[in-house]
Amino acid sequence: MAETRSIEHFLTEVKTTVDARLADYITSKRAEAERISKDSAELVDGVAAITLRGGKRFRPIVLSAAYRAVNAEGSLDDTIAAGVALELLQSFLLIHDDWMDQDEERRGGPAVHVIYRNGYADRHIADSLGILAGDLASTYAWELMLDAPFPATRREQGLRRFVELQKEVYLGQHLDVTANADVARMHDLKTGSYTVRGPLLLGAILGDASAQAMDALVAYGDPLGRAFQLRDDLLGTFGDKATTGKPAGNDIRAGKRNSLMDAFERRVPEAERGAYTKAFGRAHASDVQIAAAAELLVESGARAEVEQKLSTLRDAAVAKLDVPHFNPEGRALLTGIADMLVVRSA
């Protein structure tokens, strides 16, 4: 019980501090932009909208936990500075991705390019401002990394990891945009690297981890990244809009192939997929049609299959923590984080 409370406390502390720091940072950036070019401050407003609308702050949490796991004495406050940079990187990637995917909603509000469409009748101008706001968020992420209070050599190692993480995300996004058949690689690059492996390694670098501790974190992060993706796949169909910020059955309507659809199609011959076929990839399917297709995914056992796989991956991740490179508090934190990432509703 004490352990659970301490994990809850850690999660809340990181999230609260990240939220507060983000608000302060954005306020200072808006003032800075107004000094440089008053009319252009609306570019900061796009960054602010997506950043402050409240994210789950997973990446700062993962980063801080890895840092703590290898460096029990390290200041949580310092590591949060790098976590805030990851959140701006996330804002940048979400802004560009939403435009590329033509997603109109994010975190329960309009996507950034959609915000600009409300202000500019010319759609291309609005889209251009969206891309520019993303570019600006990316530069902010770098600025925050440069300001993270670590010894210069560790900070530079961290910046190099930042570079690797970005390259992987872009290549993964390329596979996504071009609907490449290698969905597993796409997920590894977009989610595994960026949500789990990247933040773990960044935290480890800033915490001055040994090479063995880094290897152990990668071993823990690999199944965890895949489990995270499976949870995303489930939420894409069974998630509640109030918590995910996206319409229920979103992936069915969008015709998004993922582990759930794969499991279903393996289990049910084409001739028997009735309601699923009527709704999958049909942008104008009704809510009733979407619900019927989702029901089929449950009845066929596809949902249970993915849940089972997810649980196995979570256990495999946690098993990798049983090595001497982590302190006990850190091991408990990383276990708690595995649960947070896979047992979630948003």
Add this chain to the structure above:
Amino acid sequence: MAETRSIEHFLTEVKTTVDARLADYITSKRAEAERISKDSAELVDGVAAITLRGGKRFRPIVLSAAYRAVNAEGSLDDTIAAGVALELLQSFLLIHDDWMDQDEERRGGPAVHVIYRNGYADRHIADSLGILAGDLASTYAWELMLDAPFPATRREQGLRRFVELQKEVYLGQHLDVTANADVARMHDLKTGSYTVRGPLLLGAILGDASAQAMDALVAYGDPLGRAFQLRDDLLGTFGDKATTGKPAGNDIRAGKRNSLMDAFERRVPEAERGAYTKAFGRAHASDVQIAAAAELLVESGARAEVEQKLSTLRDAAVAKLDVPHFNPEGRALLTGIADMLVVRSA
């Protein structure tokens, strides 16, 4: 004569070295991308196309000259590493700008989003790949800056300057995209900061310049940046496609307001602007109509007025070099560079 030869030699040496380094870097990045995600290497190809098509390499030249002017003993080879980073930053900005401006040509070949349109029938997918290729080029620029062989503290100062420069460019681009009336500020942010002031300060930082030398470089860079923009304005109408890579009369056809158009409209009452009015902002104006409008810009004295202003600004810039903070070789180089930036045909 000896001085002119030495400047020519410097310009050639920097350009040749930058070209060779860029080719090597891109080759290594393509191999790296293939290891991470073979199919995604086409993203590197977009970056390669615009980067290796041959630019004028102004920014590395400016950076290296500033570095030399404050540090006669410094290795030109080291400073070129940072110059190569500026070229990748330039690739990133050109890729995104061309898409925002819907420019189809760049450096005498197709813009990057246009290259992808040749491979993907879906225009939005092609545009998305263009944006992604720009994002990748930006990360490459950071990687190159991180690898520039300077003491860590100077490199970090350089990275911070990199951040400031990017923020200014985005805010300037915002003014451009939204057709803001403050054209002077737009040019200062897009051209002054990014082509002249930014590279000068980066070179000075890496060369460990004194605060006085930095101030002197800013004083020199300010009129020079404005002169550079005036030359750009002239080339936008009177430039030769073979050297500028853009169609002659491009700015007239595009209806781009700049110093030349302003001078003309100040000199000629609206009722007497015949051929100009027929061609300005008309995308389908014929080459003959464009030539007639350009002729009016000459006859009215608008062209001569801009040339005169440009020459005055060039002299004002060079006058600022007459301070004790620069070594004689560096002073000669910076004078040569002022001439290169304002007396150019591309």
